[in-house]
Amino acid sequence: MIDIAQVIEDTAAQLLKIAATKLPSEVKETLLKGEEETEGTLGKSQMHAINENVKLAETHSKPMCQDTGLVSFFIKIGDKFPLRSEVKTALIKATKKATPNIPLRPNAVDMFKGNTKNNVGLRGYVPWFYIDLVEGDNLEIIAMPKGGGSSNVGKMKMVPPGKGIKGVKEFVVEATAAAGPLACPPYTIGVGVGGGEDMCMNLAKKSLLRPLYQYHEDEKIAELEKELVKTLNKLEIGAMGLGEGPSVLDVHMEFAARHPASLPVGVVISCWALRHAGATIDKEGNVEWHPH
Amino acid sequence: MIHIWKTTSIYHKILNLIISWELVDSPECLWVYEVENFGPLTITIDIHGGNLTEESIKNIAKNKEKILKEL
Numbered sequence: 001m002i003d004i005a006q007v008i009e010d011t012a013a014q015l016l017k018i019a020a021t022k023l024p025s026e027v028k029e030t031l032l033k034g035e036e037e038t039e040g041t042l043g044k045s046q047m048h049a050i051n052e053n054v055k056l057a058e059t060h061s062k063p064m065c066q067d068t069g070l071v072s073f074f075i076k077i078g079d080k081f082p083l084r085s086e087v088k089t090a091l092i093k094a095t096k097k098a099t100p101n102i103p104l105r106p107n108a109v110d111m112f113k114g115n116t117k118n119n120v121g122l123r124g125y126v127p128w129f130y131i132d133l134v135e136g137d138n139l140e141i142i143a144m145p146k147g148g149g150s151s152n153v154g155k156m157k158m159v160p161p162g163k164g165i166k167g168v169k170e171f172v173v174e175a176t177a178a179a180g181p182l183a184c185p186p187y188t189i190g191v192g193v194g195g196g197e198d199m200c201m202n203l204a205k206k207s208l209l210r211p212l213y214q215y216h217e218d219e220k221i222a223e224l225e226k227e228l229v230k231t232l233n234k235l236e237i238g239a240m241g242l243g244e245g246p247s248v249l250d251v252h253m254e255f256a257a258r259h260p261a262s263l264p265v266g267v268v269i270s271c272w273a274l275r276h277a278g279a280t281i282d283k284e285g286n287v288e289w290h291p292h
Numbered sequence: 293m294i295h296i297w298k299t300t301s302i303y304h305k306i307l308n309l310i311i312s313w314e315l316v317d318s319p320e321c322l323w324v325y326e327v328e329n330f331g332p333l334t335i336t337i338d339i340h341g342g343n344l345t346e347e348s349i350k351n352i353a354k355n356k357e358k359i360l361k362e363l
């Protein structure tokens with residue numbers, strides 16, 4: 001009998017490794033194209049450094065950045081998948097194991113007891129789980145470690161609803177401008193609109209998982225995403241914030257219904273190191289790795 | 293816990309890279325490098341008070357105002 005909990009643990013540990021050491025292929029391609037198209041030696045040198053770094057990390061199977069992020073998992077549990085809460089236990093174990101093995105920087109700090117040294121919080125919230133219940137008999141796991149630097153520039157605003165879509169765009173411009181050179185651009189911008197003050201941030205983060213250049217299925221939202229890519233690049237943040245080269249690689253938006261009296265907008269910003277990796281495990285314990 | 297990596301990196305060849313995260317008892321890390329062929333690097337400040345990051349921030353603020361007007 002295959003020990004499914006063990007399969008989950010090993011798969012998740014491997015996903016953390018893939019995420020830390022290897023960028024999704026479309027991100028790699030976009031960064032290479034960015035280097036090619038950058039005019040100006042300052043910007044080009046930054047893009048070149050990023051691309052060299054990405055290449056070396058992959059070749060040596062070592063983290064592409066010293067900040068290996070705060071660990072979160074997006075999981076979809078199928079109705080007929082044999083495990084439930086044990087999935088969480090396995091993912092926590094995987095995080096502990098992956099920390100010295102990859103290695104990941106110990107990034108879980110308790111406010112009162114200090115660094116836990118294993119990327120697992122003492123109070124049950126880290127790694128953070130985004131759990132969805134779905135039909136079928138599979139378990140989907142996506143590991144997303146997010147760096148502190150780019151998390152520090154995330155922003156939420158309750159925009160006056162009367163301002164409508166224009167208010168949303170204004171806030172996205174303001175948030176990206178405020179991030180400026182601070183969080184290792186070129187950025188990918190995730191925007192969540194609607195829900196409540198917390199949900200918009202969740203949606204914004206989730207939207208970063210959508211592959212680059214895969215726009216929203218709703219034509220109206222897709223147009224908005226493309227328009228914002230153009231608009232935000234006019235900020236001229238540039239590679240590593242020095243004014244030359246790409247500022248923003250892509251913008252992804254997700255919309256939820258909103259309360260009539262509110263228009264919450266969340267902006268979650270990823271640095272060039274847009275890291276995530278996924279796999280699907282079936283009820284027999286077979287693992288299918290997502291294209292990366 | 294001390295990890296010793298033999299690897300190469302962006303601008304320079306790193307012969308031995310020792311990371312001792314545990315020594316400093318914080319999420320920050322301490323890197324000890326032995327390097328050859330160091331550079332070229334981009335220096336963003338000079339002795340005349342020049343600061344590329346500050347300049348970039350000013351330029352971004354100016355562009356932001358323009359964009360918000362045109363939205």
Ligand code: SF4
Nearest residue numbers: 065147149150184271
């Ligand atoms: S913002 Fe991203 S690339 Fe920069 S230090 Fe943080 S994780 Fe690394």
